[in-house]
Amino acid sequence: QVTLRESGPALVKPTQTLTLTCTFSGFSLSTTGMCLSWIRQSPGKAPEWLALVDWEDDKNYRTSLKTRLTISKDTSKNQVVLTMTNVDPVDTGTYYCARGLWAGMDVWGQGTTVTVSS
Amino acid sequence: DIVMTQTPLSSPVTLGQPASISCRSSESLVHSDGKTYLSWLQQRPGQPPRLLIYKISNRFSGVPDRFSGSGAGTDFTLKISRVEAEDVGVYYCMQTTQFPLAFGQGTKLEIK
Numbered sequence: 001q002v003t004l005r006e007s008g009p010a011l012v013k014p015t016q017t018l019t020l021t022c023t024f025s026g027f028s029l030s031t032t033g034m035c036l037s038w039i040r041q042s043p044g045k046a047p048e049w050l051a052l053v054d055w056e057d058d059k060n061y062r063t064s065l066k067t068r069l070t071i072s073k074d075t076s077k078n079q080v081v082l083t084m085t086n087v088d089p090v091d092t093g094t095y096y097c098a099r100g101l102w103a104g105m106d107v108w109g110q111g112t113t114v115t116v117s118s
Numbered sequence: 119d120i121v122m123t124q125t126p127l128s129s130p131v132t133l134g135q136p137a138s139i140s141c142r143s144s145e146s147l148v149h150s151d152g153k154t155y156l157s158w159l160q161q162r163p164g165q166p167p168r169l170l171i172y173k174i175s176n177r178f179s180g181v182p183d184r185f186s187g188s189g190a191g192t193d194f195t196l197k198i199s200r201v202e203a204e205d206v207g208v209y210y211c212m213q214t215t216q217f218p219l220a221f222g223q224g225t226k227l228e229i230k
Contacts, residue, residue, distance in 0.1 A: 037219070046210060047167060049219040060217040063119055096166055101214050104157035104172030111166055 022097030
């Protein structure tokens with residue numbers, strides 16, 4: 001059974017760095033074709049794709065956030081970490097990790113809610 | 119960056135009647151490998167999005183056959199042949215042909 005679980009702080013202060021971890025099971029990110037993304041969603045808004053790491057450790061980022069985001073994987077721990085620097089209240093929302101790319105995002109975590117506030 | 123535009127933004131539908139959602143991309147979604155990576159997701163209230171359709175018209179495992187996808191190039195459609203109460207939610211198209219990946223703004227399906 002494939003599962004994804006997001007974890008991280010519920011509250012961060014403006015200008016701080018946010019670190020989120022996606023812990024997964026049931027598949028290996030070393031398998032050819034495997035990809036994992038971070039996606040966020042503000043209340044009442046559409047999801048926004050943020051970043052993706054693939055089985056070859058290639059990384060891609062949302063254009064507007066490229067300078068603030070870093071995605072990394074630890075294959076031995078079955079984890080993918082997203083860091084976002086210099087957070088702002090507009091970064092408040094639910095952050096999801098999701099598996100897949102060409103055959104769609106087929107498995108999603110339940111999400112972790114992050115509030116940016118002083 | 120590719121922009122995905124959905125219409126309508128809201129769709130009131132009578133139970134048992136069909137529903138249709140359109141999605142248009144600002145550029146062709148045909149990949150250099152010849153395939154088109156357009157998917158549809160459903161999000162019920164309080165839940166993460168759920169994959170319904172991938173590569174335009176392929177139903178994901180467990181998705182009822184009343185859901186179907188069609189289209190090509192820049193214009194795509196999701197159809198529900200007979201809407202059921204459990205279909206209430208927001209539907210998103212998503213392109214995974216080119217980075218950065220992008221979602222449509224969503225279509226809220228509600229029962230009349």
